[in-house]
Amino acid sequence: MDRSLAVTERGALAHLCTHLPAYRDLAEAGSWSEDLDWWIGKVRDGGSAVDACRELGLLDGEADTDGAVSRGPDTPSSTGGRLVGLSDVVLTGQYRCPSGRCARRGQRDDRGRTPVCELSGVTMSFHADA
Incomplete structure (x- = not known):
């Protein structure tokens, strides 16, 4: 096929x-x-x-x-970025294509850096879970 x-x-x-x-x-x-x-x-x-x-x-x-490209419930997420001073609040979501053209999803790396679009060099945009 x-x-x-x-x-x-x-x-x-x-x-x-x-x-x-x-x-x-x-x-x-x-x-x-x-x-x-x-x-x-x-x-x-x-x-x-x-x-x-x-x-x-x-x-x-x-x-x-x-x-x-992961889709659905197994899609990579931010794995709960903690907000300074608000330890009980956890922000979860996914980084997505900054132009909205592709289906790629990303997450911060081991050093906490945000993912970038390899095509444009622009930082991927974060979309919080509802």
């Missing part, structure tokens, strides 16, 4: 954003950095992430692209 046929634009954007640092390393080692940069520029300017992934061969042999 060709999973790339079922790839959504939001899923492809999330896949690119999540794996872009590793793809940059691979592109540098494989001398295709210019191609990667050109396609990433197209995506930043509103182009299709699905087209970019297909042209760069990033979907062939990959796990299901949407598998890189």
Whole structure:
């Protein structure tokens, strides 16, 4: 079964954003950095992430692209960021794509830094749980 046929634009954007640092390393080692940069520029300017992934061969042999994006109750969260001075209050939620274009979700790293969109370099936006 060709999973790339079922790839959504939001899923492809999330896949690119999540794996872009590793793809940059691979592109540098494989001398295709210019191609990667050109396609990433197209995506930043509103182009299709699905087209970019297909042209760069990033979907062939990959796990299901949407598998890189958690959805539903198992979606990563902030795991309860504590507010200074209000130890009984816990803020929970998820970091989401700052432009709203992709389905990627993120959480703070082990050092407490907020996640960033690997495509734009912009900090992901926090959305508190209801």
